[in-house]
Amino acid sequence: MDTITMFHYNDLHSKFQTWPQLVSFLTERRQAETLVFDLGDHADRTNPATEVTKGRANVRLLNEIEPTAVTIGNNEGITFPHDWLDALYEDATFPVLLSNVYHQDGTRPDWVTETLVLERAGMRIGLFGVTAPYEELYPELGWQVESPHEATARSLELLADCDIIVALSHLGFYADERLATAFPQLDVILGAHTHHVLDDGVVKNGVLIAQAGKFGKYVGEVTLTVDSGRVIAKRATLHDLSDRPFDGPTEQTLRQEYVEAQRLLDVTVAVTPGYASDWFGPSPIAELLADGLTEWCDAEAGVIPSGVLLDRLPPGDVTLDMLHRICPHPINPCVLTLDGTTLIRFLEDVHEEAFTSMHVRGLGFRGTVLGLPTLHNIESTGGRWTISGKLIEAARTYRIATVDMFTFGPLLPYLAEQRKRYFMPELLRDVLHETIKRHHVLRKG
Template sequence: MYHYNDLHSKFHNWPRLVSFLNEHRTEETLVFDLGDHADRTHPATEVTRGQVNVRLLNRVQPTAVTIGNNEGITFPHDWLAHLYDDAAFPVLLANVYHADGTRPDWATETLIVERDGLRIGLFGVTAPYEELYPELGWAIEAPHVATKRALETLRDCDVVITLSHLGFYADERLAEAFPEIDVILGAHTHHVLDDGVDTNGVLIAQAGKYGQYVGEVQLTLDGNRIVEKRACLHDLTERGTDEDTVTTLQEEYSQAERLLDVTIADTPGYPSDWFGPSAIGELLAGGLADWCDAEVSVIPAGVLLEGLRPGHVTLNMLHRICPHPINPCLLTLDGATLIRFLNDVQEEAFTTMHVRGLGFRGTVLGAPVVHGLELRHGRYYVHGQEVELDETYRVATVDMFTFGPLLPYLADQTKRYFMPELLRDVLRETIVTRHKVVRKG
């Protein structure tokens, strides 16, 4: 079986991956995509609502796929509900449902395929973002609960394979809890597992990110009994490309550029600076405060990759400037926590941090851009009133600050995520509101 994961719409390696599969797969081969194939960072994914990704997958004809958090919690409900309308492959997902508890018609919990007289049972699980899925109208189930149910359905299979977008450490916990699983094909944490990892007799395999590798797993059987499990990675860096795929991608790129070449406003220009005064950062911070009805807003300047020159502003420009699948978030903080937050995001180690993941698609976080608050003689003031330690304040910020790794104490604060709107939606609406609209589209 061959597997890959976390392409994130980084299509530069896709023609190499297709070339590899075309050369190596046979009718007996299993091929799996483990989620996060689609990422709204790429204009073609954005403008087609992920349909370009499905078209590319249809050409590869995977045995099955599962979804990652980028499909699950960065796509609006309607996008995901119709993402796989034209899919020529099954989507395996055991732990995401409609809000009323019914299973979406675009996904199936389990699948059994036969190869060489073997019954191979498959099921998929994805990372349980419990606070975010309900905001988009989906219900999320604990992966272990879904796994137990799926394994009961697949109990008569000779081989059981999990398609997982849980992350390597969660995969290890799954293997410890369910040794009846034979192979976990993983994703999400972008681990490069050269030979796989054996945990509790379960082989865990993962193949990095962005299509740099294709993973291969071979099972050796004596009758219906597995006697050996082997995993390896194939580095595609030096591999040639499939030219038909190259041509297809060029056509998709051109179409996306045309569809996003829509002028929304004329502006006097907004310069950008990650470590100094940033006019475009101040514009977005002010717009975010209005969007969230907040007293204060705090964003990292690095979420805006560049500024805007004077003149026309197009949708394509905004996508280039603010590509991240990051949502607005409204925090309710007491004054002491607000001051701690403000002090932490100004630390040099924080502002110069190179962040990977959490939806961030920039380079460094940069200095904080703060709206609605000022510092005088070492004391913070909100709209002219000194911040009181035991008072509460409505603070608009970026969702990535609340997920745990960057500022763990924010994860436990009262919060509201604004979904499915992204930061660039806030930027677009702020620009349209403050400047003359040339043409809507």
């Protein structure tokens, strides 16, 4: 009997403080035949080093650990502009497995490997990757995205002569369960996206599904016991890295990346009298953003959660670093086209205390609570809503500038079905940046 060992982790989100512990673990435990996989969302533009290097810092860190292969998550796929993603892996020393994202002309990007075959313990191991198919967003960035099931079926045909099939998935746990149900010929799905902590993995339809939380707190280990040319046992475990020692050279590398990032972000873009911030009261900085967002989107009115601005702007110089710090979210502008009845429902819902005090994780939001909505060109008098001083009419449609996170389903499910347009690749802080520059000319000399 022989054993095939795989280490996997997912959704680091550029939380580099845990990276030296992960490197320490791999340095100690990895052997020549061990497989190591990153399952996507390694990069997150909330981190200054990721932002200013367009993700190249993340690839440099990955090169150091020499992963067997990686796949991409939604943070690489739909928060990076097309040219960033297309150039991200130019210096990578590892394969990027991805079967369901293409250029708009249908060609596969140069940095993508569709399938990979390795040999371990006398067995042919077939590998492929699939990522969450954000069908409305990828085309806005110049990509095509394919159904993961269609891509999986094609990859399995290419890997038909393999003894073991492993999927690198950034689909999320429930989508992984559906994948396992549809494709029992899979042996293992190494998962990500939903940040599930699967201590012992989950077996669905004979397929072992493993996932290792988020932020580098855990490394997953999957062992396959093989005998006489077949897998006779599968086992998944998690290793908590909390008490691991830190790898010294990695810490030094990260310090250098951070210093360089701060240098590149220390650029003054405007001088202002300052803008206060309040998540549950009047917020001048949020009012400025709501105004700018409405103009940016050529909309009639704007609605943003005040909690997207994490802090005030003090009087004086405004730098790129300040804008990144107070508005770190990979959130895009969005225009909703709503009839008056739906618009009033939206406005009332976002004013509910349960909504304003909600602690949100994911959907691009990197703050604490949503806070009260900040409105531009919308008022409520005596319980009656107006736009530009005119009562909202039930049958009329309105173009409302807002944040994309409101339209994804979990927060306000009915908005997911409304007509919308996403503005990409611009992020909220790009709008804030341009709005501040427009209001406050930077005088030279």
